[in-house]
Amino acid sequence: MKRHSPASERNRDPILAQLRRWLAGARQVVEIASGTGQHAAWFARHLPHLAWQPTDTDAGALDSVAAWAAEAACPNLHPPIGLDVTRHPWPVTEADAVFCANMIHIAPWDAAVGLIEGAAALLPADGLLILYGPFTIGGRHTAPSNQDFDLDLKSRNPAWGVRDLEAVGQLAQTHGFDHLETVPMPANNLLVAWRKRP
Numbered sequence: 118m119k120r121h122s123p124a125s126e127r128n129r130d131p132i133l134a135q136l137r138r139w140l141a142g143a144r145q146v147v148e149i150a151s152g153t154g155q156h157a158a159w160f161a162r163h164l165p166h167l168a169w170q171p172t173d174t175d176a177g178a179l180d181s182v183a184a185w186a187a188e189a190a191c192p193n194l195h196p197p198i199g200l201d202v203t204r205h206p207w208p209v210t211e212a213d214a215v216f217c218a219n220m221i222h223i224a225p226w227d228a229a230v231g232l233i234e235g236a237a238a239l240l241p242a243d244g245l246l247i248l249y250g251p252f253t254i255g256g257r258h259t260a261p262s263n264q265d266f267d268l269d270l271k272s273r274n275p276a277w278g279v280r281d282l283e284a285v286g287q288l289a290q291t292h293g294f295d296h297l298e299t300v301p302m303p304a305n306n307l308l309v310a311w312r313k314r315p
Contacts, residue, residue, distance in 0.1 A: 154182030161194035172200035203231035
């Protein structure tokens with residue numbers, strides 16, 4: 118029941134270092150597409166001031182998240198809930214931040230639109246939207262490995278693919294978010310934060 122992702126294990130500490138800075142004043146985070154649940158368990162353990170709400174659309178993923186949560190036994194880690202970003206309103210009512218890692222490239226563009234629209238509806242003024250994963254910049258891949266990954270994604274599903282940071286940023290801007298910071302991360306990924314305008 119408990120799934121394992123080596124990539125989640127490798128990137129959890131670099132991501133955590135940035136979340137410590139950005140979420141120091143937050144109290145409740147909704148994680149979109151929690152996947153295995155490793156991130157949820159790790160971040161909840163190391164950010165005990167946060168109520169961490171994991172979500173996913175996949176029943177197997179929800180079972181895995183629940184298994185990791187049971188092992189972690191963190192009182193601030195909530196039970197996972199089913200959430201499809203394209204179905205509004207979301208089944209959560211409040212949060213200071215929305216975090217999503219490695220989802221928008223392994224989904225149709227409608228998922229990125231739904232994610233940002235849903236975050237805009239959920240978050241209060243000054244709420245944070247934080248995305249992690251590979252992006253192109255100005256239509257160009259940041260590394261040959263990302264280009265190979267993009268080709269592999271599109272071979273599996275033509276609607277998938279590494280998203281352009283400017284396109285995602287424009288979508289966020291349109292829905293009331295201002296760019297806060299873009300941080301280069303290991304393995305040619307980026308961690309990008311936007312803040313909701315008052």
